[in-house]
Amino acid sequence: MNSSPVQSRSSPIQLLLLLEWVLLAIAAIVQILVTISNPDLGLPLLNMLGLILFAAIRWCLPDRWSHKLLYTAAEFGLLLLLTFVGDFPSPSLLYVVLTMRNCILLAGQDVLEGKVRSTITLLALVICLLSQTYRLWSGRLLVHVSPSQIGSVWIGFSIVLGLVFLFLHLLVDAILAERKGQEQLAAANMRLCEYALRVEELATAQERNRIARDIHDSLGHSLTVFNIHIGAVLRLLHKDPLEAEALLLEVKDLGSQALQEVRQSVTLLRAEPLKGRSLDAAIGSLATEFQRTTGINPTFTYRIAQSLSAELNYTLYRLVQESLTNIYKHAAATQVSIEIEQIETKIQAIVRDNGKGFALYCNPAGFGLQGMRERTLAVGGILNIQTALTGGCQIQAIFPVDTDVLTKN
Template sequence: MKKNYPIFFILGLLLIGCTKNRKDFSDSDNSDSLAIFLSYANEDSVPFEKRLNYNDKALSIILDDDNDSLSRANLFKVANRYFNMNKLEKYEKTSKLIIEKAKAKRDTASVGKAYVYLGDFYANTSKKDSAFSYYTKAQKIYQKLNDVKNLGGVYISMALVQADQKDYLGGELSAIKALNVLRESQEKPKIYEAYNILGYISNELQDYEKSLEYHTKALNLAKENNLNEFFQVATSLNNIGNVYQNQGDYESAISNFNEALRAKNLFSEKPNLYAILLDNLGYSTFKLSENSELPPELFNKSLKIRDSLNLTFGEIYSNIHLSEYYAANKDTSKAKKYAQEALRLAKETKRDADVLMALKQAGTVEPENASIYSREYIKINDSLQNAERKIKDKFARIEFETNEIIQEKDKLAEQNRNMIFFFGLAIMIGILLFVIRSQRARTKELLLKQAQQKANEDIYNLMLFQQAKIEEGRANEKIRIAQELHDGILGRLFGARLNLDSLNKRQDEAAIDVRNTYLVELKSIEQDIREISHDLNREKSALNNNFVSIVNNLIDQQENLSDANVSFLIDPTIEWEKLENTVKINLYRILQESLQNINKYAQAENIKIEIKISGNKLKLVVKDDGNGFSVSKKNKGIGLQNMLSRAEACNGNLDIKSKPGKGTTITIAVPIETNIKTE
């Protein structure tokens, strides 16, 4: 019977499992309860239930910690311990928890590693399509990260899954990808695994020459790099012997099996491999000698070891080999017994490939039931072939769909980046346009204020010019009157005085008295006229500032428009010629607006206006005893807003105090220092 025992694949899985080993015992720290729990959970000398309890406690502590890189690293340790204790459900939950936490922190490397853990979980629970899916997701992450070591490991895991499902071409391609990625690296154990997988696949495809080439490369690599921690040399020798066994070269097979069995501590350290080698050695020896009297000691010893280790898969092969052995020795009863045991175990495992081998052997040793076994064999074989075709297509579809999802994700990410970019650009443009518009509006407002100020100054200058013309006319008129008085009246009076003086020649008493009386009167008139003339000239020189005159004119107008009594007080020490025209204009306009409001709304009987110096401020106070209003409830109309704006233009303050029926007091305080003219 052709040997189809996939030892290469099984050992590959064992090697992958060895990556979840007990080498992190160094984490132990007696002062740290988490480290203590993790170390006890990883110690084989501790009873299983206690180890599991310690690992559960470690998980509880980690869940209470912050989601940082150290916490996630400890979660991986917890997952490893669940895996080693064969608590695969907890291993799966912990792995999914790591993915959740790693995604929350954008820890891509941890996400990829957790995908590998989930792939290992499904690979060990016979859900090969799910395992392949998670390995493919991890592969895409490690490609982006350019993580050669982990990418090579993922390709090896994918190749193992594909080879197990008889997708040999896909598995071969994945293993070659692993070699290409790892070729320049120092990851010799992973390169060794890739060679083993390629050797196994070539053996299954009956390309024995190529299979021997790959297994020989793996053997040389293990010897040259001292890769014997997990008995890689013995494993490779077994794999090479298996290829020779399938070729019918039993002598070469026996030579390799015997060399592998000479490995030190093989039985104590790797009893499963030891049992495989015994079974293979026994089978090759049996096929070579064709001696029906050869004792089945090697088969029985292998079966005993496998049974003690609960290696059901190996037990099936041991039973089939024993059935073959006893059939060759014409012991039909025992041949049937071992064939039925193999069939029972194969059906328990629910692995169709194992069931097919057991059915074939049962049909051989029970010819009376051969038709029954044959029909069942054909049914299972057809189903298996359909499943294999589907799983091959499914692997290709998973890889294709994963690529599509990643491409779609990348496309969406790019679209999101573009949207964010254009959205940000639009916001920036909007802000820029807003700033430009605001700046333009501010500039326009500033220009308008400047124009308004210029207009106010022009108006004020025009008012000053008009007032100056009026004053000039008044002064000219006064001069003319003074000249008339001086040149006309005084001249005539002087002549009269002379004439009267000539009468002094009369010496009678009456004439003298009359003349003296007139002379005294004329002198008095002359003096009065001279004083008037001098007063007129002094008044002209006293009119040294037209602002006061303009305000007086405004008050005169108010008295003509209203029946209210107006009192006006002005501090004579104010040096108006030193103040900016802007201050005078705004004070004048505020006073004008205040009087207009009094006329419109106040119905006041008395108005008091006062301009004075208070400290370093010039104050204008307008007070009336009119109706008043509620300052808090009163909406600021255009008039009040203009008054406030004019006060602010002079760096001053506007204060309005009023109550219904209590009159109104408006006070404008303007700092003098900031409003002095500069030459």
């Protein structure tokens, strides 16, 4: 059992608890006044002891459902003793207290507990009416009522008492419903806080992945070209010093560019590889750089008349850049083609090479391929890779784009 009455942060509940003590105090004062004015009426000592006991058990509220029912039955038994044996002068106050106390005690919101609360309220009202009817017809009221007025007084008292019990029952139900709503709101708020933390963690992870992709795509590309140039410089250093010097200057420029891109990624700045250029011009620059580095002249086809979104332009650029980087490093190709075109409401990008290829399902996907998949999925696209040993490789990305997006700007 609880060692103290139910404590609640709800001010209406606290008000009901205060009202309970006020009614008990009034009942005690009435009993004292009756004892002083008419000591032969009822059993004053029994009534005072019973009243003290009824007030004291307020501090020993049970927790279990079966114990709550026994507790309520004991309360009814005590009040019946005070009403019909001790002839308590104001039993209506005690039954009102019992109703409020047990509505709070049985504070669950399910159907069964609601029915039990209603049953207890109705039973308290019926017993209270029976006790007052008995006192009225036996002449044991605190005020004198003439026989001709007994019927009217009984009807009026029954109506008032019924309204009081109905009001108390509805009031307690409303207070409990409000408290339940506050608890649900607090729980929902806590869940929202948890979801916000999860979203923040996911956003952080997504941003880390984006930075990792940017570092791989931009810095990886620059370092690959850097390595190829250094190899060429070593070969030409004694045969053609002027060409070697020119390549070293390009390496210096690439180093500066790579350093700038690393700074941008570390400071969480989104790279702008297009630098204000159109997508076809930016990819044309990639193709030119690829030719200068490898000696392979890629064919580039661009068939999109409308403007695309900045995000899609960025994704297409990075996909082509990563594909060309992979071709430098692994393909040993002699022919490369780049195609970007619109097919109805879809944008398709294809990069093909005739290099040595690889076994897609036997070889673990590298970070570059994973990054391309992530970039493609981020804008709602699909990435297809067709390759085989000695069979070259084809990277195809398809993006569904609404006509309104294609024609804007």
